Amino acid sequence: MTASASVPVSVPALPDGVDPAWLPPEVFRALGSRRTLISGTGPLVDTVHGEVADACARFGGEVVTAARAQGAPCDLELELEEDGDPDGLGDEGFALVRADGVTRVTAARQAGLLYGLFHLVRLGEAAFQGELARETHRPALALRMLNHWDNVAVHPVMGQVERGYSGGSLFWRDGLARGSRDELERVRCYGRLLAASGINAITVNNVNVHETEAHLLTDRVGEVAAIADALRPYGIRTHLCVSFASPVVLGGLPTADPLDEAVAGWWAETTRQVYAAIPDFGGYVVKADSEGQPGPFTYGRSHADGANMLAAALAPYGATVHWRAFVYNHRQDWRDRSVDRACAAYDHFAPQDGEFAPNAVLQVKHGPMDFQTREPVSPVIGAMPNTRLAVEIQATQEYTGQQRHACWLGPMWSDALRFRPEGDEGPGVGDLARGGGLVAVSNAGDDPFWTGHPLAQANLYAVGRLAWQPDADPRAVLREWIELSFTPDRTADPARLRDGLWAVLDGSWRTYEKYTAPLGVGFMVQPGHHYGPSVDGYEYSPWGTYHFADRDGVGVDRSRATGTGFAGQYAKPWAELYESPSTCPDELLLFFHHVPYGHVLHSGETVIQHIYDTHFEGVQEAEEAGRVWAGLADLMNPARHARAAERYEEQLRSAREWRDHINTYFFRKSGIPDARGRRIY
Amino acid sequence: MTASASVPVSVPALPDGVDPAWLPPEVFRALGSRRTLISGTGPLVDTVHGEVADACARFGGEVVTAARAQGAPCDLELELEEDGDPDGLGDEGFALVRADGVTRVTAARQAGLLYGLFHLVRLGEAAFQGELARETHRPALALRMLNHWDNVAVHPVMGQVERGYSGGSLFWRDGLARGSRDELERVRCYGRLLAASGINAITVNNVNVHETEAHLLTDRVGEVAAIADALRPYGIRTHLCVSFASPVVLGGLPTADPLDEAVAGWWAETTRQVYAAIPDFGGYVVKADSEGQPGPFTYGRSHADGANMLAAALAPYGATVHWRAFVYNHRQDWRDRSVDRACAAYDHFAPQDGEFAPNAVLQVKHGPMDFQTREPVSPVIGAMPNTRLAVEIQATQEYTGQQRHACWLGPMWSDALRFRPEGDEGPGVGDLARGGGLVAVSNAGDDPFWTGHPLAQANLYAVGRLAWQPDADPRAVLREWIELSFTPDRTADPARLRDGLWAVLDGSWRTYEKYTAPLGVGFMVQPGHHYGPSVDGYEYSPWGTYHFADRDGVGVDRSRATGTGFAGQYAKPWAELYESPSTCPDELLLFFHHVPYGHVLHSGETVIQHIYDTHFEGVQEAEEAGRVWAGLADLMNPARHARAAERYEEQLRSAREWRDHINTYFFRKSGIPDARGRRIY
Structure with a gap:
């Protein structure tokens, strides 16, 4: 046993008025009232030491280090193994056992100890009761990342955070990195929250890289380094979204052609300088040839060419480039029925399977369209066995109520992660994402509640937990979040609080689905800001987002037999299931098929009656x-309650607007009255 | 005859690359090749003197003043009468006669001489041929005004010029009044163009008065004064849009209640200071209690209360307040069929007839809605005989192609101005606007062609000409504009040029109407920017803009018998005509009635077939x-041709989009195929 010992790093203090989210002081009570031995050294062990010391100061426990462990026995031992990793815990895993009145967490690497600590926090008193058989915990996905779509310069239309509903950016203010003591302290608090949920990587700028933000790669990399410094104590690596056109825009080169030697050289040298500033820099994220962003197509090169060139620049540092697969024709002619946006990512990328470098990750949205309330899983995920894939989900509720509606997304993400692209016998999406990880568009900002709607914190929490364990039961995650965030046992009526929170969240995604676009049809939103209903808002647009409703029926025929053929992008079991309206799941019917309003669903209802029924039900559920x-x-906490109560008012107004707009639209079109005679305008 | 003589003021020089519009040097050839005697003194006589001297320098003529008129006889005499106004020419009228080889223009006031000069320019050689019997010209409307919806600070969404399609503001740049020599020279050129068309008043800021612009009334009035200085030599008075909340926002008072003495005092003192800076200041324009702007409703006061309080502040200076009647509920619930935005202005203002001060002008949009391609005339105009009314038209093509489409609006405005609210025996709208004038939202900006589309200059020109003579034949105005702007006689093929310009402009409003929203229904545009089709874009909105299309029919029932009652706001002849689909003019049918798609129009076609036919025809006409x-x-001029050629490309793309979107929408809804079997998507 070495004589050197860890040094506690103080826990960042929440600025006044900022909500503690899932780390209120109370959750450290069990830990903080024990005597804990910490063995091992290193910066993250120092973080762990600081956490335990802070908890002990609050709740009367004591922390000792291996260097002075003599004396009374400890209740808890947090130990960094000294002899390699005999148990295969890896960089972030840990083992937990309790015997003879001592709880022991061991890890082979520092980060494992940090995650073990937060595991104990989740367990609370249960970690110190009876015996616990030894169990090991390792993250299923090595990369668990948040993408912040934050702009440095406030965008005149998109605001500071693109699709952000939680105030301004946590990282940028007035065109510069936040640099005051309070601001950096808040970034540290954010890192701490993320670590406690399992996140270990972050991008700090928008994937749409505008002119100002392009400079974060070069002359402004120091600002990124300052953010990375604030996040590092909680094991979070900082990545950067970069413009593919950087060699031209920043480097003054005549081209950004990925096969041009000068371009490759520019990226290599630029990357070297980034690492000089940020030694543990995580890598690049790139949105290329998508919605107006520059990319390799300009030079007649493939996406693999583009991604591999950046991968080569990053390879010396063991870092990755995340290359987004969100590529489609956003200047489509709605009159051209031969083009289907849903097909685009597969058509573009599947043929390139095997062409991407080992440190190039293809970042694929979970659905084929764009984060709609209901989509099938993207067929790209099952079609690229020789490519490292990351699955991208959206915590920010662009299409799911924009944090004015309570919409717990755990079940939606879980459905996607547990989907098995090759059928029941094959691997799940969570397994297929092992190479690249899970990436979520963050829903956090400088709002006092972090996420605008306090209940949207559950979604942010779930990102890390599902990335750690993609086959986790989302109900378990929700329960966990409720216990941590609301500490019901410390209230006057634990059962009422637990049941109430459960009631308003568990089914809220289904409720939201009911009162918005029906049966998987998607995109019936107001153009531009995407809040509120507009059935035809994207119907004649260039964005490839159509429902083809007419007086007889609605939906998109994506079958192989008579439609766009999208259903054929899936492996056989799913291709066959989706191919026919008679086997297609109800909730995806209009995504895959154009059917008459009188078509009878598996539920026994007609499509039109289903539309009416779900819209009335959805509003009733929201009211309840x-x-x-x-x-x-x-x-x-009254402030937390009041904020969500305000949001519920707006949710109800909006839900009624959705109900009446959708019902009226389809009644006007179909002429079929509601079988139950309810009011349709 | 006095010995004092006028001093020529030099004509402002067009900055390089700026289009001369309707004042190319050639139009001064007839005048500039004569010997002209100018009698009279004063600043506007100096302007006239400068114009004639400039023309003579160019074309070899000579100008003499009364003080040294001895010598050779003159071809032209421009004379300011010294003995009052025996002929009743008024402030701006003039008389023209030609006898014994001498053309003579006389005026009682300086401005009359300026307008007489531009009349001669329009006549060209005809002013110097044979004999001309004496004729007198007086403007029918004393106030002929342009409203610029220009912002000083660039608005993040609306840009610098709200609903502007001609570049930035002529008056403001980088948050300040344009002040460079070139910029002010351009403002002078603008004033000269306006004077040549008959305009005599202008507002230089948006009716939506934002925070920055509010200060033009007080601490920034000097900037307005500089603009007024540049416009004054051409007889144009400067007015200002002000915020009704100014006493609070600028004055620090606790209220802007129009019946509060301190408020009235603040306005009186503020107005006094405005006149200290701008002795010929024209007055205020106010948008109150409209689309979010503050107004007297806040204090439980009427619009007459608000207008009269401002009128009182302006009365000592003989100036007027223009109070906009564009007041409606813009937070309407589309589900509430009892509310009709078309009714709002009448409902608000007609009961207040007779309550407005003598120097308060009610500024009424020509139609009841908002500058749609086709609207009936606002019933307010016939309902307020004891109120000074101004009629507001929109030169900027917000809903008529945004200066990307060629759309000559002279016929639309002429139809409105010649409308007789009481029936054939009663006065026309032009007569009813005598008290308040004609006001047009300007379509000009710092674009080299002034109006984006060079052919949109015709609309700007027509504003002044129709304000001078509201019953003028718009075809005569168009012919005049063609002769001035393109000087066909000086080209290789005058007939081809005249015929060509005529062909592309004369029917262009009807063409635009054909391929856009049908039969007066209006508002089938993209929300927000209002360019391009979106049939349901405003259908479920709070803006009061609905068409109620369903699978059976379309249109708004505004009859008294079964609808909103709007038709009953008209005097009997019109109320009866509009009341029934059988008598309602086809072009307004869907404005006044909801009819089945199979309803047969007076044209003999069904509504649905009319929709298809006009949309195919409209595109064909645009293509031609x-x-x-x-x-x-x-x-x-190649630059002028090239600019419009570019615009035609976009017009055609957009017209085809309109055709296909509208036809597809109504086909999907009605299920009725085109009788001629043309392609509907």
């Missing part, structure tokens, strides 16, 4: 959620 | 116009 929420006021 | 334009390249 609002009532339940109102009844919880006495059991939580 | 594009071809005609292409064939005129050799007969005009």
